[in-house]
Amino acid sequence: MLIKTDLLLMAIERYNPRESEPYWRKVWDEKKLFETDNDDPRPKYYVLEMFPYPSGRIHIGHVRNYAMGDVIARYKRARGYNVLHPMGWDAFGMPAENAAMQNKVHPRDWTYRNIDMMRAQLKSMGLSLDWSREFATCDVEYYHHQQHLFLDFLEHGLVYRKQSKVNWDPIDQTVLANEQVVDGRGWRSGALVEQRELTQWFFKITDFSQELLEALDDLDQWPEKVRLMQKNWIGRSEGLHMHWQIVPETSQSDETSLAVYTTRPDTVFGASFMAIAADHPLAISAAEDNTDLAAFCDACRRIGTSVAALETAEKEGFDTDIKVRHPFDPDWFLPVYVANFVLMDYGTGAIFGCPSGDQRDLDFANKYGLPVVAVVMPEGNDATSFQITEEAYVDDGVMINSQFLDGMTPKDAFDEVANRLEAIEIDGQPQAQRETNYRLRDWGISRQRYWGCPIPVVHCETCGVIPVAKADLPVRLPDDIDFEKPGNPLDRHPTWRDVACPQCGENAKRETDTMDTFVDSSWYFARFTAPWQDAPTDPAAADDWLPVDQYIGGVEHAILHLLYSRFFTRAMRIAGHVDLKEPFKGLFTQGMVVHETYRGKDGWLMPSEVRVEEDAGRRRAFCLDSGDEVDIGSIEKMSKSKRNVVDSDEIVESCGADTARFFMLSDSPPERDVIWTEAGVDGAHRFVQRVWRLLSEAAPALEGVEPNPARQGQAVEISRAAHKALKAVGEDLEKLSFNKAIARMHELVNTLQAPLTTAAAGKADVATLAALKDAVCILVSIMAPMTPHLSEECYRTIGRTKLVAETDWPVFDQELVTDDTITLPVQINGKKRGDLTIARDADQLTVEKAVLELAVVQTALAGKTPRKIIVVPQRIVNVVV
RNA sequence: GCCCCUGUGGCGGAACUGGUAGACGCGUUGGAUUCAAAAUCCAAUUUCUUCGGAAGUGUCGGUUCGAGUCCGACCGGGGGCACCA
Numbered sequence: 001m002l003i004k005t006d007l008l009l010m011a012i013e014r015y016n017p018r019e020s021e022p023y024w025r026k027v028w029d030e031k032k033l034f035e036t037d038n039d040d041p042r043p044k045y046y047v048l049e050m051f052p053y054p055s056g057r058i059h060i061g062h063v064r065n066y067a068m069g070d071v072i073a074r075y076k077r078a079r080g081y082n083v084l085h086p087m088g089w090d091a092f093g094m095p096a097e098n099a100a101m102q103n104k105v106h107p108r109d110w111t112y113r114n115i116d117m118m119r120a121q122l123k124s125m126g127l128s129l130d131w132s133r134e135f136a137t138c139d140v141e142y143y144h145h146q147q148h149l150f151l152d153f154l155e156h157g158l159v160y161r162k163q164s165k166v167n168w169d170p171i172d173q174t175v176l177a178n179e180q181v182v183d184g185r186g187w188r189s190g191a192l193v194e195q196r197e198l199t200q201w202f203f204k205i206t207d208f209s210q211e212l213l214e215a216l217d218d219l220d221q222w223p224e225k226v227r228l229m230q231k232n233w234i235g236r237s238e239g240l241h242m243h244w245q246i247v248p249e250t251s252q253s254d255e256t257s258l259a260v261y262t263t264r265p266d267t268v269f270g271a272s273f274m275a276i277a278a279d280h281p282l283a284i285s286a287a288e289d290n291t292d293l294a295a296f297c298d299a300c301r302r303i304g305t306s307v308a309a310l311e312t313a314e315k316e317g318f319d320t321d322i323k324v325r326h327p328f329d330p331d332w333f334l335p336v337y338v339a340n341f342v343l344m345d346y347g348t349g350a351i352f353g354c355p356s357g358d359q360r361d362l363d364f365a366n367k368y369g370l371p372v373v374a375v376v377m378p379e380g381n382d383a384t385s386f387q388i389t390e391e392a393y394v395d396d397g398v399m400i401n402s403q404f405l406d407g408m409t410p411k412d413a414f415d416e417v418a419n420r421l422e423a424i425e426i427d428g429q430p431q432a433q434r435e436t437n438y439r440l441r442d443w444g445i446s447r448q449r450y451w452g453c454p455i456p457v458v459h460c461e462t463c464g465v466i467p468v469a470k471a472d473l474p475v476r477l478p479d480d481i482d483f484e485k486p487g488n489p490l491d492r493h494p495t496w497r498d499v500a501c502p503q504c505g506e507n508a509k510r511e512t513d514t515m516d517t518f519v520d521s522s523w524y525f526a527r528f529t530a531p532w533q534d535a536p537t538d539p540a541a542a543d544d545w546l547p548v549d550q551y552i553g554g555v556e557h558a559i560l561h562l563l564y565s566r567f568f569t570r571a572m573r574i575a576g577h578v579d580l581k582e583p584f585k586g587l588f589t590q591g592m593v594v595h596e597t598y599r600g601k602d603g604w605l606m607p608s609e610v611r612v613e614e615d616a617g618r619r620r621a622f623c624l625d626s627g628d629e630v631d632i633g634s635i636e637k638m639s640k641s642k643r644n645v646v647d648s649d650e651i652v653e654s655c656g657a658d659t660a661r662f663f664m665l666s667d668s669p670p671e672r673d674v675i676w677t678e679a680g681v682d683g684a685h686r687f688v689q690r691v692w693r694l695l696s697e698a699a700p701a702l703e704g705v706e707p708n709p710a711r712q713g714q715a716v717e718i719s720r721a722a723h724k725a726l727k728a729v730g731e732d733l734e735k736l737s738f739n740k741a742i743a744r745m746h747e748l749v750n751t752l753q754a755p756l757t758t759a760a761a762g763k764a765d766v767a768t769l770a771a772l773k774d775a776v777c778i779l780v781s782i783m784a785p786m787t788p789h790l791s792e793e794c795y796r797t798i799g800r801t802k803l804v805a806e807t808d809w810p811v812f813d814q815e816l817v818t819d820d821t822i823t824l825p826v827q828i829n830g831k832k833r834g835d836l837t838i839a840r841d842a843d844q845l846t847v848e849k850a851v852l853e854l855a856v857v858q859t860a861l862a863g864k865t866p867r868k869i870i871v872v873p874q875r876i877v878n879v880v881v
Numbered sequence: 882g883c884c885c886c887u888g889u890g891g892c893g894g895a896a897c898u899g900g901u902a903g904a905c906g907c908g909u910u911g912g913a914u915u916c917a918a919a920a921u922c923c924a925a926u927u928u929c930u931u932c933g934g935a936a937g938u939g940u941c942g943g944u945u946c947g948a949g950u951c952c953g954a955c956c957g958g959g960g961g962c963a964c965c966a
Binding site: 014262263438559666673682753835872878879 | 901947959961
């Protein structure tokens, strides 16, 4: 008696991912299932995850990112698309140089070694990637074509050189990025950082300011948040470029007028001072014979170094004694100050200050005893008594104390001032012009570093800057370099650096700057469409595949990477490499994976070094090695410094790739952060095992059965559940709602559990078996994008000969997803009081009649007639008493 | 400081265009199985309750037959930008 169930259970082995997963990956590989043919006539779908930096290990955050992309890729493939799903490496950058300095490893060796390790890790996840298109941005074949693009952009006037300030570390003799400057000191050397003027290369992204802004409106498959961030970053403002005449006897400069940019010309009668940047020509000339002013200007320039200093610096100014004349009142003179908060590189480097309408100007005026005249007041106040003292008024209202503007709205006053000044001529030009300004700056791409794409130009003393001929590309990075000395190794590599001028043949020097690594990632998506091409792109292939249908990555790239890629697409179009406007049609920004932190007495510990116990409701953590108790810290973004990282190998090793993938997609909506917990992994693992157990137990009973959904009898519930789940999962995956799709899978398994157990015991009838077989095939198919290995294993077990990866997405039966009777909730005065089960197509009157017969309704009415009955078809009934 | 997003059980989260709040999972509790445990299965699980019900989606108000969803104010959490004239 006991024997038969026991034997059955014992005969079923647990699903062993360590054996199954490598097996199925080999099967897919051998069939080259995921290698994409550009000439395949089916409709194309390009899904791409932001490629990783080869830091050495794939961590669980990558797993989440790539699992999402893979679900989409596998789903779209099953839906009959020709899917492109490539992978590569964002392989240039500083960590390789840091490793070279610390460990005496060549950056190239370090990078390629990391790539090898990470490729193996990615492969163990079972991603449906086309590995035949793989490349790293540090491959000569890749940066060769990037140099080609640079030269094309140069020809089309999209690249130029100009002097620009950089953060210079005098000990390391290197340029630092802003985030490498901590409290005004270099992060590595600790030296005080200097501002240096270097001639650097720039891409003219500002040529496209307006277009990049406008085109955001059409990116309707992008998160609203990202579009808004880009919009703010571009920062368009509309204002007036206006000239203030300088009173000649107050200035030694030849300039006769001071140009300012303002977005509030309406407040011109509230002006009480002018403020100019320390680098403004007027400031420089005034400082020539005023040592105090010169000292002040120097102090302003120094403060520009660190972000922290900027934030805390007090608003300060210095009176130049120069005066300007008010444009509408020849007897009104205003002082010109040099101020530390005015930037030379925005607008004209000069402003007029209206203290009543701007808090900063008000603080400044109060500090230096300058007049404060209110010019805009909130509607309904009394103009004679309205005053501004400590708080500026910046909102809409009505103009006061402004002569001909009095009574107007600020908007009308803006136009009136603009119109009047445009009509006045001084020095042969209008006194003002309407002007649109953008916050967006040109993209400085010069980096004084070794491990990057060399900028392909030569500097010749006689001929100037000479581009390397395209036929002479690539300009390769030299291999024999040393990092023993500070500074850029390219700069002190004579045999690489010293060349003959391509034009005159005389001695010349190569450009030793390399490109910002954001350049590398600005066009890789285009290269993937034809990575074998002996040109940056194969335009036909690029136009066929692009834009990327679904791009997935972290929100931290919302601005720079995405904006640069949008610029590159436009520039490449001008150079004839692609013919499209936008690179990414659909964008999805996934949340981070976060984890608890653990801190022992010797510093941070990794989750794998810690054992967590629950003790009387309190969680305590202990170091595995020493047994000492450690502190459980806050939940934070996984980072090397806090050591709260989970490596993909660890988890694939212990539970298998499917479990890791499944967990990363469960519970939390994909755009939100997800907390990595042991309990969560266990839950996912349990589900994987449960599905396997149920299916493999029932497999002998189902093996020879032809799948056939039930139309009647008890088995119809099985078929209804399966087809409803199929429909819902399809809709969820289209919306990238992976967590909801998983909930539907759980529901289906819950429904199938009892009948599958019955079938396994040999007690199911023919109709049920056929319905079950149909349901099980559906279950395996809808799970396959998330748990591809398990699904193949299940598919084989139930007697299917094809691979799931080669099987089309099943089609749901419309009849099975619509119920013929529905249960309507019945409310009385908006509160639910009962249910009414009625035919789906029952008309309003029938429903009303049936509702009135319900006992709850009768009691509530107590013989009276209802005031109103609201019937929302298929939804709800509300009886108002 | 400015801009944006967000707030639902012990926890992660569902709830389509205003229509049964808490799907699904985790955790917890009870039970079955077991010599015992693990695993598994079954049941319960928003709170209060006089067991009839009542309250409930950050707080307070509004619109509506009906509000987690819409509007206004406030409070908390997260993010972006930050001398941008």
